[in-house]
Amino acid sequence: MGPTTIVDPLRISVIGTGYLGATHAVCMAELGFEVIGVDVDPSKIEHLTAGEVPFFEPGLEELLRKNLESGRLSFTTSLADAAGADVHFICVGTPQHPGSNSADMRYVDAAVSGLIAGGLRPGSLVVGKSTVPAGTAARLAAWLSEQAPGVELAWNPEFLREGFAVDDTLRPDRLVFGVAPDGTAEATLHRVYASVIDAGTPVVVVDYPTAELVKVAANAFLATKISFINAMAEVCEATGADVTHLSKAISYDTRIGGRFLHAGLGFGGGCLPKDIRAFQARATELGAGQAVAFLAEVDAINLRRRTRTVTLATELLGGDVTGKKVAVLGAAFKPNSDDIRDSPALAVADALRRAGATVAVYDPAAIPNARRTYPDLTYADNAVDAATGAHIVLHLTEWTEFRELDPNALTAVVAARTVIDGRNTLNPAQWRAAGWDYHALGRP
Structure with missing residues (x-):
């Protein structure tokens, strides 16, 4: 069974209404919260307010309309309208920085700056969901401590698969809470996800840098597995072997498994390619670049297909x-x-x-x-x-x-x-x- 909708007095804002943010806002309203989505793009807000999802995602538009009609969900271009929320989820993009492989943090920083300027209420919680370089959460926590005393920060990475985003939000395979010690963020996140947790979703509570690394580590592993079988496809083409039979044969090894072991044209999208490049860039900045140097070849194999x-x-x-x-x-x-x-x-x-x-x-x-x-x-x-x-x-x-x-x-x-x-x-x-x-x- 999926999570049960339970009305909770916590009010939630979602900053950024792209693919991640719109999905998260709709699903939080579906869980029973009063939710306001915020975006600087008036066109996105107009579409969402009219009950139209500006991208294709199965099942999302129906839930959007349902929760707009219930009155639990609304959208705005003004961060000031979100000032009274108890929990603020940051769901903005972190694209590849122009001219480098590093992540462009301007949208995350702008979201936090806007929240501070809008008057964050002491006792509220800012929760990052965007995929960010390790060290970002600690930097933002220090910024909030200075500019908005009494406001906590947590990092709760997203693991959405396009085409399955609603299920991945309402029935995720795990929840990761990156929190500071001795705070109330963990308890608040347990309230937010209470029905999801009650449905059996495991929770992993970690520190900030671990939470930041979970998403990029998962994406790096998936990209590596996909590129591995595509590297085998290159060898199969040279030898006359059949990579589909090879893949099937090795998938029976329970240590390997068959998921993401299908050779073909390779991966793309807005996450795996830019995330593994940003991971390499940040590891290099931290002096650990050699540890993930293999990801350059993972990327190259993918592009060679x-x-x-x-x-x-x-x-x-x-x-x-x-x-x-x-x-x-x-x-x-x-x-x-x-x-x-x-x-x-x-x-x-x-x-x-x-x-x-x-x-x-x-x-x-x-x-x-x-x-x-x-x-x-x-x-x-x-x-x-x-x-x-x-x-x-x-x-x-x-x-x-x-x-x-x-x-x-x-x-x-x-x-x-x-x-x-x-x-x-x-x-x-x-x-x-x-x-x-x-x-x-x-x-x-």
């Missing part, structure tokens, strides 16, 4: 893509999302376009975002339209719609029956039986 896909497509098109039409199935960096940040699919599509191909892209959710960022690509309304006249079809985001696509539906419209399965999730036998020349990364 994109280059390999472009090279394979070019080879299959006779060594020159000029004037050829390429159909790309997928634009989001992962299924069940419209997030195109560092999307491997779009990186491949744009590289082929720049090489002279005409590229038609279809994605069930991410086309509006892709069109704004990559206006020179061509976009289609469905997979058949994208494939019409195509000399090659590239499957680059593993949406269920693409995995279940009948190859015969494309046979009549393509110029050539050649497909690259960039995610190793299509059925090779089915596609070959339909007369297609099937290719995949790491497979003969």
Whole structure:
């Protein structure tokens, strides 16, 4: 069973209403709290106030509307409106800093500065959820101690998976509370998450630096596991082995397991790539750069999968893509999302376009975002339209719609029956039986 909604008199503000913040605000209201979301972007606030989620996340819009109607949830552009809250969650972005691999902390600092200026109430709690470099919490705690006496700081990292964010907030696999000793922050966080904890979610209480490291350590491990199997795919291509069979065989070792052990085009999105780079940058600043030097190769392996896909497509098109039409199935960096940040699919599509191909892209959710960022690509309304006249079809985001696509539906419209399965999730036998020349990364 999931957590039970229990009304609690604690009032909550959520600073930043992007992907993390909007999800957190809605879910805190769903848990029974009075919640106000704050953002400097009037457009975001207008959409959320109207019951519209400005990004694709299954189940979130329904909960947004439900909690707006209940009166527990509201949104504003004024931090002063949030001054009376008991708990303030900081959910702003920490993008990669322009010109370096380090995290850009300007939005976190601005959020804390704004809260201080807005008149933080003594006894209130500021809770960071953003992914930040180690040492950030201690710095902010000292700042609050000086500028807002009586206000505590805690760090409660987020572990959201796009496409599963509502479940990951209401039914997380763990909660991490980074708190200072001898304070009341831990007790307050237990109140906030009482129903979630009562439903069986384990709680790990740690110090500030450990809490800051948990998220980046988890992302570094996942990125390493993904890049490991993709490195094996490179070896498989050199030897004629099949990486999908290799992956299955080693996954039965309980020390390894099969999750995130699927070779393909690699990872992207707004978290893993920038987080492992920021982790390396901060470790280097702290004198521990050598300990995570391997992450540079993890990053490089991941990016090589994109280059390999472009090279394979070019080879299959006779060594020159000029004037050829390429159909790309997928634009989001992962299924069940419209997030195109560092999307491997779009990186491949744009590289082929720049090489002279005409590229038609279809994605069930991410086309509006892709069109704004990559206006020179061509976009289609469905997979058949994208494939019409195509000399090659590239499957680059593993949406269920693409995995279940009948190859015969494309046979009549393509110029050539050649497909690259960039995610190793299509059925090779089915596609070959339909007369297609099937290719995949790491497979003969």
